[in-house]
Amino acid sequence: MLRKNIPYRFVLTVILVASFYLQPFAQGWDVPADKKAKNSYIKFDKATAKEGETVYTKNCQSCHGDIGKNNSLKSLKPIPPDLSSTKSQQLTDGELFYILNTGRMIMPSFNNVLSETDRWKVISYIRSFNNSYIQVLSKTDPTKSNLVKINLSYDSINSIVRVQVTASEKAGVVALKNSEIILFANRYFGKLQIDKTLRTDNDGIALFRFTKNLPGDKSGNVELIVKVNDDKYGEILSQSKLKIGVPTDKPSLTEKRAIWNVLLKAPIWLIITYTSGVLIFGVFLLFLLYGLFRIKKSGNN
Amino acid sequence: MLEQSKIEKITSDLLRPIRLSKSFMAWMGFLGVSLVVCLGAYAMQLKDGLVVTGLGDYVSWGMYISNFVFFVATSLIGMLISAVLGLSGAKWASPLARIAEIIALAFAAVAGLVIVSDMGHPERLLNVFMYGRIQSPILWDVTVVTIYVLISALFLYIPLIPDLKICADKLDKLPPFARNIYKALSLNWSGSHEQEKIIKQLTRAIAIFIIPVALAIHTVTSWLFASTSRVGWDSTIFGPYFVTGAFVSGTAAVIIAMYFYRKNYKLEDYITLSHFDKIGKLLVLVSLIYLYFNLNEYMVPGYKMKKFDAIHLNALFTGTHALLFWSVQIFGLILPIILLVFNKMRKPLPMLVIASFVLVGAWFKRYIIVIPTMEHPFLPIQNVPLNFKVYSPTLIETLVTIAPFILVLLIITILSKVIPIISIHETIKELEEKNN
Numbered sequence: 001m002l003r004k005n006i007p008y009r010f011v012l013t014v015i016l017v018a019s020f021y022l023q024p025f026a027q028g029w030d031v032p033a034d035k036k037a038k039n040s041y042i043k044f045d046k047a048t049a050k051e052g053e054t055v056y057t058k059n060c061q062s063c064h065g066d067i068g069k070n071n072s073l074k075s076l077k078p079i080p081p082d083l084s085s086t087k088s089q090q091l092t093d094g095e096l097f098y099i100l101n102t103g104r105m106i107m108p109s110f111n112n113v114l115s116e117t118d119r120w121k122v123i124s125y126i127r128s129f130n131n132s133y134i135q136v137l138s139k140t141d142p143t144k145s146n147l148v149k150i151n152l153s154y155d156s157i158n159s160i161v162r163v164q165v166t167a168s169e170k171a172g173v174v175a176l177k178n179s180e181i182i183l184f185a186n187r188y189f190g191k192l193q194i195d196k197t198l199r200t201d202n203d204g205i206a207l208f209r210f211t212k213n214l215p216g217d218k219s220g221n222v223e224l225i226v227k228v229n230d231d232k233y234g235e236i237l238s239q240s241k242l243k244i245g246v247p248t249d250k251p252s253l254t255e256k257r258a259i260w261n262v263l264l265k266a267p268i269w270l271i272i273t274y275t276s277g278v279l280i281f282g283v284f285l286l287f288l289l290y291g292l293f294r295i296k297k298s299g300n301n
Numbered sequence: 302m303l304e305q306s307k308i309e310k311i312t313s314d315l316l317r318p319i320r321l322s323k324s325f326m327a328w329m330g331f332l333g334v335s336l337v338v339c340l341g342a343y344a345m346q347l348k349d350g351l352v353v354t355g356l357g358d359y360v361s362w363g364m365y366i367s368n369f370v371f372f373v374a375t376s377l378i379g380m381l382i383s384a385v386l387g388l389s390g391a392k393w394a395s396p397l398a399r400i401a402e403i404i405a406l407a408f409a410a411v412a413g414l415v416i417v418s419d420m421g422h423p424e425r426l427l428n429v430f431m432y433g434r435i436q437s438p439i440l441w442d443v444t445v446v447t448i449y450v451l452i453s454a455l456f457l458y459i460p461l462i463p464d465l466k467i468c469a470d471k472l473d474k475l476p477p478f479a480r481n482i483y484k485a486l487s488l489n490w491s492g493s494h495e496q497e498k499i500i501k502q503l504t505r506a507i508a509i510f511i512i513p514v515a516l517a518i519h520t521v522t523s524w525l526f527a528s529t530s531r532v533g534w535d536s537t538i539f540g541p542y543f544v545t546g547a548f549v550s551g552t553a554a555v556i557i558a559m560y561f562y563r564k565n566y567k568l569e570d571y572i573t574l575s576h577f578d579k580i581g582k583l584l585v586l587v588s589l590i591y592l593y594f595n596l597n598e599y600m601v602p603g604y605k606m607k608k609f610d611a612i613h614l615n616a617l618f619t620g621t622h623a624l625l626f627w628s629v630q631i632f633g634l635i636l637p638i639i640l641l642v643f644n645k646m647r648k649p650l651p652m653l654v655i656a657s658f659v660l661v662g663a664w665f666k667r668y669i670i671v672i673p674t675m676e677h678p679f680l681p682i683q684n685v686p687l688n689f690k691v692y693s694p695t696l697i698e699t700l701v702t703i704a705p706f707i708l709v710l711l712i713i714t715i716l717s718k719v720i721p722i723i724s725i726h727e728t729i730k731e732l733e734e735k736n737n
Contacts, residue, residue: 260436
């Protein structure tokens with residue numbers, strides 16, 4: 001049995017290993033045509049490039065290195081390209097934006113990490129290394145997103161978060177139909193997505209299934225973030241607090257006296273031990289100095 | 302009563318080294334030049350930071366910290382010889398008391414500086430006092446080292462008071478300012494019964510008090526390591542392990558000092574062959590105790606070979622650090638014990654050689670305690686260049702490590718040029734007691 005298994009296992013291993021190594025080279029970025037043609041509504045100038053540099057340093061530099069210095073992290077597979085390279089600069093703004101949004105393999109998705117504005121600013125920074133680049137500005141009006149209103153309500157019986165997205169146009173209130181909509185709960189170390197990414201229906205409504213056991217603050221409040229992506233209105237973010245979590249009141253780790261706390265909250269036994277040690281020494285030192293004083297005094301007589 | 306001529310001879314014999322000789326000037330010149338070279342290296346470190354050393358993210362404690370441990374260890378000898386042997390009535394050790402105290406003071410005082418050399422920003426030492434937390438062993442260490450330096454200085458000074466009076470009276474060709482300093486420091490010593498009583502009382506009190514302080518200084522130093530959960534440091538016997546190791550290096554340092562004092566200062570009548578014989582036996586005793594602690598420290602985890610311990614211990618026993626580890630154990634501990642058991646080996650010259658091996662071994666033992674653990678963190682080291690994983694000290698770092706040794710030698714040399722290294726007062730008193 002065992003013997004027969006070996007060739008089979010060997011072939012399987014070879015295929016697995018080979019596919020792992022070959023995968024990055026076999027596939028390119030498959031960017032849909034409409035995404036490829038997308039342009040930024042932010043003007044790529046010195047100011048936005050400077051702001052983009054800050055975002056880049058925080059989120060991208062650790063792998064891609066300093067742009068133009070070709071010092072990306074070579075131990076990764078595939079090696080992250082230096083973004084000033086011809087290959088990277090040949091990509092359209094839309095392609096760069098898509099890559100940034102979706103990520104692939106070891107490149108993480110920044111869709112839910114950075115705001116759309118910040119993502120475009122990073123691209124503005126990347127473009128600042130290309131002198132022959134000429135920007136085509138998007139006709140999208142970023143101020144249109146201000147017209148959008150997001151309404152949140154919670155159906156506690158079915159534990160469903162209902163989100164309605166509308167825009168107050170001059171002609172009246174219209175619903176945002178078929179817009180991409182994502183719901184997050186704000187956590188300590190980032191945003192936790194609730195349910196799946198949905199699309200609004202004809203009334204601009206999306207229903208998210210909510211888990212009942214999500215810990216909230218002392219009174220059960222959970223901060224929810226709704227993110228809407230609409231072709232016409234752009235990206236819209238809205239935050240609101242709903243009392244839908246499990247009330248959680250864990251004492252802070254720095255509340256009580258502890259080894260790891262600040263000096264004023266040191267454990268009593270430590271304060272006593274340390275202080276008495278120093279005091280005993282102080283008293284002893286005084287005793288010695290007094291002894292020396294006695295010697296000197298006795299010599300005077 | 303003792304004859305006056307005998308007292309005169311003792312006084313002149315022990316005061317003889319206190320004068321500026323050509324060889325002293327040459328030796329000081331050599332130390333001075335070496336110190337300038339090392340300080341030049343330190344200036345480079347001060348300018349560029351710790352990047353000039355082999356230290357990094359993984360091995361962040363290197364030679365400087367092992368040097369610190371060695372200095373603290375060696376300074377413990379003052380407590381062993383002057384306090385423990387003195388209190389237990391071992392009279393033979395009393396001529397060695399001051400030598401041990403000078404060594405203790407010099408090493409303890411410089412130990413604080415060694416720690417500062419491990420800081421890229423030495424001015425940030427103030428932060429320990431401004432924002433220090435008493436939960437941190439580092440603060441305890443700073444506290445006990447300071448206390449020990451003060452106590453050691455007083456332990457050297459108080460029994461010295463009668464001798465300072467002798468210096469002020471008997472030293473000829475002394476510049477007036479120097480005579481005034483001796484006079485001021487001798488605190489109107491007249492040798493009265495009351496003064497003798499107070500000094501005896503103070504010396505005894507300090508001899509008792511210095512024992513817990515000395516134990517504390519090296520135990521706390523061991524806690525800098527043992528209060529972490531790192532492999533090789535996470536040990537309950539680290540305190541006594543360090544203290545017993547300290548006696549080994551301290552005794553070796555005293556033997557080396559004895560040899561040179563005896564030879565250069567012509568003190569054959571005072572530091573006798575019997576002293577060498579006895580301190581040789583003492584070295585065997587403390588080395589055996591240390592060997593016993595080594596056995597516990599390495600054999601017990603070595604028998605169990607727990608997952609992370611195994612990586613560390615294999616590197617020591619058979620891996621990259623094996624040569625150093627076994628050299629230190631064999632040439633710095635086991636062979637000296639075996640050799641010193643023989644009468645023939647407990648003579649000045651062989652003991653100088655053996656003690657030198659012990660002292661060098663003791664230094665590398667601290668290296669073995671500090672560095673391999675740093676190379677074996679719990680989380681695997683990945684995707685970093687080789688020089689991040691493996692520690693190799695740089696030339697600048699080596700020079701900065703040598704600097705404290707030069708400082709210690711300077712302190713010892715200067716101290717033994719201004720005070721008699723064997724108590725004149727005590728020697729005369731003991732002879733009187735013997736005659737009576």
